[in-house]
Amino acid sequence: MPEAMKEAMVVDLRSDTVTRPTEAMRQAMARAEVGDDVYDEDPTVIELERLAAGLTGKEAGLFVPSGSMANLIAQMVHADRGSEVVLGEASHAVLHEVGAGAAIAGVQYSIIPGDGRFTAGQVRKRIKAPTFHTPGTSLIWVENTHNMGGGTIFPTAEIKAIAEVAHEAGLPLHMDGARVFNAVVAGGEALRDVVREVDSLSFCLSKGLGAPAGSVLVGTREFRTRAHRLRKMLGGGMRQIGILAAAGIYALEHHVERLADDHRRARRLADELRRLPGISIDADAVQTNIVMADLHGADAADLARRCAERGVLFHALSRRRLRLVTHLDVDDAAIHRALGVISEVLGGGG
Numbered sequence: 001m002p003e004a005m006k007e008a009m010v011v012d013l014r015s016d017t018v019t020r021p022t023e024a025m026r027q028a029m030a031r032a033e034v035g036d037d038v039y040d041e042d043p044t045v046i047e048l049e050r051l052a053a054g055l056t057g058k059e060a061g062l063f064v065p066s067g068s069m070a071n072l073i074a075q076m077v078h079a080d081r082g083s084e085v086v087l088g089e090a091s092h093a094v095l096h097e098v099g100a101g102a103a104i105a106g107v108q109y110s111i112i113p114g115d116g117r118f119t120a121g122q123v124r125k126r127i128k129a130p131t132f133h134t135p136g137t138s139l140i141w142v143e144n145t146h147n148m149g150g151g152t153i154f155p156t157a158e159i160k161a162i163a164e165v166a167h168e169a170g171l172p173l174h175m176d177g178a179r180v181f182n183a184v185v186a187g188g189e190a191l192r193d194v195v196r197e198v199d200s201l202s203f204c205l206s207k208g209l210g211a212p213a214g215s216v217l218v219g220t221r222e223f224r225t226r227a228h229r230l231r232k233m234l235g236g237g238m239r240q241i242g243i244l245a246a247a248g249i250y251a252l253e254h255h256v257e258r259l260a261d262d263h264r265r266a267r268r269l270a271d272e273l274r275r276l277p278g279i280s281i282d283a284d285a286v287q288t289n290i291v292m293a294d295l296h297g298a299d300a301a302d303l304a305r306r307c308a309e310r311g312v313l314f315h316a317l318s319r320r321r322l323r324l325v326t327h328l329d330v331d332d333a334a335i336h337r338a339l340g341v342i343s344e345v346l347g348g349g350g
C-alpha cells in the first residue's frame with residue numbers, strides 16, 4: 001500500500017497538536033502580508049494581536065512561538081526570582097515544561113493537589129508574605145481547560161473567587177488558557193466573561209484551533225511591553241511571521257465553533273469505550289476534547305503499542321491510564337475505526 005494511503009488511515013488521538021493546516025488555511029498563509037515582527041512591524045501579526053486583545057477584552061496581545069514560551073514569559077513578567085507561584089499539581093507548567101519555571105524564571109511552585117481545579121479557599125491558605133527565611137507568593141495560576149485533568153473546565157465563578165483572593169493580596173492571576181476556546185465552546189460562555197478577572201492569559205493557536213504554530217499572550221499594555229522584551233531575550237523573536245499569524249487569524253475566524261464537533265466525538269469515544277470490559281472512564285470528567293481512560297488489568301503501554309501497529313495512536317500516561325484527544329483531523333469515521341481497533345485488541349483479537 002502506498003505510504004500516503006497508510007498515513008491517511010492512521011487515526012492520531014495522541015494530541016490536538018498533530019493537526020495539519022487545511023487548504024484554506026494554507027491559502028490564507030500564502031496571501032499574508034509580512035514585515036519584521038521583532039520591530040513590531042508585521043501587519044498580519046499586529047492584526048492577530050489586536051484580534052486576540054479584542055476577543056479577550058484585554059489591552060494588548062503578543063504573538064509567541066509556543067504555549068510553553070507564553071507560560072515562561074508570564075512567570076518572568078509577574079513573579080520575582082525566588083518567589084512562589086500557586087498552581088495545581090498537574091499543571092502543564094509543573095509537569096511538562098522541563099522545569100523552565102525553576103531553571104529560567106527562578107520561581108518555585110506551591111502546588112495544590114487534585115485534578116487541576118481548586119478553590120479560592122485553597123489559594124488563600126497558600127498565599128504568604130516573604131520573611132527573612134521564606135519566599136513570598138508572587139503569582140496565582142489557573143489552567144483552563146486542564147490538560148491532565150482530562151480537558152476539564154475551570155468554573156468561571158471559582159476563577160472569579162480566586163481572582164478576588166489574589167487581588168486582595170495584591171497578586172496577579174494568570175490563566176494558562178492553551179485550550180480556553182474549548183472551555184468557551186463547551187461551557188457556552190463568552191471568552192471575555194471567562195477571562196474577565198484574570199490579569200493575563202495565553203491561548204494556543206496550534207491545538208484545537210488547528211494552526212501549525214503559535215500562542216498569544218494577552219494582558220495590559222505594560223504587560224505586553226515587558227513580555228515583548230522577554231520574548232526577544234528567550235530567542236522567540238521571529239521576523240516575517242505574518243505567515244503564521246495568518247494561520248492563527250484563520251483559525252480564530254473559522255475553527256472555534258467547530259470545537260463542538262471534537263467535544264461530541266470525545267463524548268462518543270468515552271461512551272463507547274466505557275462499555276468495553278476492562279476500561280473505566282469518569283463520564284463527568286469528559287467535558288471537552290480529552291478522554292482519560294483507566295484500564296483494569298491490561299497494560300496501557302502495551303495496548304497503545306498494539307493499537308499503533310494497527311494505525312490507531314494514543315498516549316499511555318501511566319501503567320493503567322490512557323489519554324485520547326479529538327481534533328480537526330479526526331472525523332466520525334476515524335472515531336469508528338479507533339473504537340473498532342481498541343475493542344478488537346482489548347478483546348484479545350489483536
Ligand SMILES: Cc1ncc(COP(=O)(O)O)c(C=O)c1O
Pocket residue numbers: 065066067068069071092093143145146147176178179204206215
Ligand atoms: C495546558 C497547556 N499549556 C501549555 C502547553 C504548551 O504548549 P506548547 O506545546 O505550544 O509549548 C500545553 C501543551 O500541550 C498545554 O496542554
